[in-house]
Amino acid sequence: MELPMAAAIAVLYATGTYMILRPNLIRLAMGFGLYSNATNLLLITIGGYTRTSGAPFVSKDPQSAVGxxxxxxxxxILTAIVISFAVGALTLIICYRVYxxxxxDNPEQLPTEDEHDDAGKLLSLKTGPALAPVVGPGNHPPTHAVPSPAPTHRHSSERRRQG
Known part of the structure; x- marks a missing residue:
């Protein structure tokens, strides 16, 4: 029984590796699913499942638990199946959103970090009225920083008089 299970596990791992190496996000997700299934089969094989093994039960006689x-x-394995289902669903949703x-769905054609790095653009801006410096413990404000002007709000009564 172990030899056919080992062959099935090897085929699943090999197919999963092949699919992960393909330039397609859906195949990548399916490859990780095959890895998960192969690992579940590996745990079943390690757990001692055979055709003659019965379900475990509670008995006071230690000899009755031999087979x-x-x-x-x-x-x-049940926990791993549920977790892999949730991770697989999330992965497919993310792949669909990327598409x-x-x-x-080709990862090699997706834009890199540098092309769409808005955070880098914000960090490279100098501190001005819109961006005040962050002051925290151990982080003193620079001496050359210009304080942000206080916002001016007009009350509705002032707007009526002017306009």
Missing amino acids: LMDPLPPDI LDHGT
Whole structure:
């Protein structure tokens, strides 16, 4: 029983690796799903599942548990299946959103950080009225900083008089 399971695990890992190396986000997500399934099969194989092993039960006789399967791997596998389903769904949603935003699912054609780095542009701006310096513990304001002007708000009664 272990040899066919080992072959299935090897095929799943090999196919998952092939799909991860393809330049396509959907295939990347499917490759990680195959990795997850191969790992679940590996845990089943390690847990001692055979065709003759029965379900675990509580007994006072230690000899009655000789041919039974360890109950911990199925619990871990059920948890792993639920987690991999949630991660797979989230990954597919992110891949779909990337496709809608950029028009491609090829990671090599997606824009890099430098092309759309708005945070870098904001950080390279000099401190002015719109951007006041951040002052915190150990961070003293620079001596050459110009204070931001106080905002001027007109009351509705002043606007009526002027206009």
